[in-house]
Amino acid sequence: MKSINIALDGPAAAGKSTIAKRVAAKLSMIYVDTGAMYRAITYKYLRVNQPKNIQHLIDDTTLELTYDEEQGQLIILDGENVTPFLRENDVTQHVSYVASQEPVRTFAVNKQKELAAKKGIVMDGRDIGTVVLPDAELKIYMIASVEERAKRRQLDNEERGIDSNLEQLKEEISKRDTFDMNREISPLRKAEDAITLDTTGKSIDEVTTEILSYVSKLN
Numbered sequence: 001m002k003s004i005n006i007a008l009d010g011p012a013a014a015g016k017s018t019i020a021k022r023v024a025a026k027l028s029m030i031y032v033d034t035g036a037m038y039r040a041i042t043y044k045y046l047r048v049n050q051p052k053n054i055q056h057l058i059d060d061t062t063l064e065l066t067y068d069e070e071q072g073q074l075i076i077l078d079g080e081n082v083t084p085f086l087r088e089n090d091v092t093q094h095v096s097y098v099a100s101q102e103p104v105r106t107f108a109v110n111k112q113k114e115l116a117a118k119k120g121i122v123m124d125g126r127d128i129g130t131v132v133l134p135d136a137e138l139k140i141y142m143i144a145s146v147e148e149r150a151k152r153r154q155l156d157n158e159e160r161g162i163d164s165n166l167e168q169l170k171e172e173i174s175k176r177d178t179f180d181m182n183r184e185i186s187p188l189r190k191a192e193d194a195i196t197l198d199t200t201g202k203s204i205d206e207v208t209t210e211i212l213s214y215v216s217k218l219n
């Protein structure tokens, strides 16, 4: 499916990246995790002590995406692979603020548009169907209950050897969603022509199959 782009949006921890990776692999497409780009910029923002002038920070930043057979997408920030640090708590806590800033969005969205120009991309995020790829051939808006999203995130964390509290996860997820939905620039919302897919109670296989069935209906 080299001739189409798929946009996958939705709130935090809805399972977008897991599903996007699967769908991309099944269709021999390339998966792009846009959240990781915002996380990388946030990582730098924290490393240089939260500067007031974010435009300067961006002017002084290079960001590239590369792909590794085993590890998948890698984010190279100013020449350094920062992928291992992007899920750190501190980054998660500040990413919504950093991602709400105009210079950051312009920088990231331009890169994302460039990546998708040749098609064959499955891209997940918050504004992919609305802003980055308004012409994507398929747009999915993935949702799930906060309870289920927090449980999935807890399992993810367990697999990575990180202990986490369910109530705290629920709070963190809800807070991030509220911020992302209410920011001025490109807030999280469903594109008018997106298909809503509620993944609550559904397995990864079921959701993947559902999306593949939408793809097969494209003409």
Ligand code: C5P
Pocket (backbone or CB within 6 Å): 012, 013, 034, 035, 036, 038, 039, 095, 096, 097, 099, 100, 124, 125, 126, 127, 128, 176, 180
């Ligand atoms: O998808 P992930 O949870 O890694 O995204 C981290 C944060 O990056 C989101 O909470 C949101 O603030 C921001 N983001 C965004 N636009 C995107 C992808 C992520 O604003 N397309």
